[in-house]
Structures are given as structure tokens and as C-alpha cells.
Amino acid sequence: MNEGPHARAERLIAEASVEGISAGEQEWLRRHLAECAACATNAGSTEEAIRSLRGLSVPLPRALASQTQMRVRLRAQQLQSYEPRWRMVWAACLVSWAFGAASAPYVWHGLEWLGHRMNLPNLVWQMGFGLWWALPAVVTAVILLITQSGPVREEEL
């Protein structure tokens, strides 16, 4: 693709400010701008736009940092108070999983025996086994829901 000198200059002016250009390209651009008034104006207005941007400032609300620090500290205290509860939940999950894994063969045989005795289809007592495994997860989910609903109520007050 052939690129005319002005199009190349325009591209290099933009690239120079956004991602940088090589020394060779800088030298070519410098020479072109010295000869071409239109491209020099273009380069000047780009430079001016960037300079204007860099010169802008936003007034900072005076108490913003201190208010934020206070909110963050309160939230940190709140989170800290939940930590023991979380540890308990995790410990309970671990114990539940260990007991579940250890007793799974017995529960399977027990449910199988019960299923046959009550003339239930295999699918029914096998689903019962699945539910038995899901029980700790259900209990944990309930605990988590209760735990998470706590802060909302506190914030509403």
C-alpha cells in the first residue's frame, strides 16, 4: 500500500503521541514538518490538545479521603467479625465431607437393602443416596445465606 507523505505524517504524528515512533521516523517527520505548513499545524494542534489535557485538574472534595477511610475501617471490622463464623463453616464442611466419604459404602448398601425391601425402583433409592450426599451442601448454603443477609440488615439500620 502506497502512503503519501502527508498521510504518513498524519499517522506518525498520532503514533508519536500514543505509542511512540522510531528515531528514523522522528527524523523523517521533523524534516517533513519543516517543509509542510499544513502538517506542522496538524502536529501543533495535536500537541496542544495533549498539553491541554495534561493541564486539566479536578477539585477534590475535602472530606472524601477521611470519609472513605472511616467506611473502609468499619467494613474491615465487620468482615473481621465474620471470620470465626466462616472458619466454623469450613471446618463443618470438612468434617461433613470426611464422614460422608467414610460412610458412603454403608449408606449405599443400607439404602439398597431398604429399596429392595420396600420394592422401590433402583432409581428411587439411588436418588435418595444422591440427596443424602447433597444434604451438607444444602445446610452450608443455608448457613451462607443467613451469614450474608446479616450485613444488609445492619447497613439498613
Place this chain on the structure above:
Amino acid sequence: MTAALLFSTLMPDETKALAKGLRRRDPELLDRLIEQYQYRLFRYLVYITGNPERAQDFFQETWIRVLERGHQYDGKSKFEPWLFSIARHLVIDWQRSKKKQSLDALTNPDDGAPMEFAADGPSPLHLVLSHESDATVHASLKQLPPAYREVLLLRFQEEMGLAEIASVLSAPISTVKSRLYRALKDLRGLLSGETT
């Protein structure tokens, strides 16, 4: 002010210590970070929301999120892009909850109009920026889509590299570049009185 802000950018060793502190939810560290980044974060939020009051709310929410998700910062990359991307996601979530269409304002500038400006009178962004002298720049920025204002701020005020901007935006570098070129071209046109 810009030079002083640049020097406040954290060094690699500091980012690792910072990651450890954030994992511990160290209150002293968080206080220091809030002080250190207050201006830059607030300015960024003003640019992308266009509303200083809303920017204050997002500012506080961002630091709460930093506290809660501090363990997700690995300390291998710079802190600033991580911080800004948290702030950005909060704004996007808010836009999403507000209305679907306005989500495009930050994600796809070509599809959406600027999200926040009232039809009449000066915009909140214009009001907050009008404390400074160059009203033309303010008026021009006001006309740019938030996504363009955002990349201009990150590149020319935050002095972030393209990769860092890409990580804030969760977008490819090619997208960042094209937005920057387009934003710069539009701004230049607006400043010289052309229409975009």
C-alpha cells in the same frame, strides 16, 4: 501536580508488599492508599461518570471493594490498573443496572451517546472542570463519549502504557490504540472548532 503524581507510582518491590498487606486487610495500608490515590481515582471516576457526586460514591465503593477483594491482587502487576479496573467495573455494573443501552457508553463508544449529560445547561463534568481556566477543553471533552475521555485520561494524565490501559479496560491493545487515535483526533477537531 502531575509530576508529583507520577512519582507516587509504586515500584515492583512495593507492589509485593502491598499485595501482602491487602491480603491481611491492613487498615494502616488502606488508609495510606486512599490518601495516595485519592486524587487520581476521583479524577478518573469524574471522567467516566461525568458526575462528581456520583464519582464520590463510586470512590468509596471502590475502596470497600479493594478491602474485600484485596486478596485477588497478586502484586506482580502495577496496582493502579487493578485499582482503576475495580472502579470501572463498579461503574459498568451501575450502568447495567440503570439501563442496558448505557452500558455501551463505556464498552462501545461508537454505539452509545454519552450517558450522563443533561440536555440543557452545563453538565456536572463541565461544572467541576470549570474551576480551571480552559473552558474550550472542558467543552470539547464534554462532547466526547465517556470511553474516549477514559482512554485520554489514562494515557495523558495517568501516563499509563497501552498494556496497562488494556488491563484496566479488559480489552485488547488494538482496541485501546484505535480508541486513543479516534479520541485524540476528535478532541483535536473539537479544539480547533471542527465538528466530529
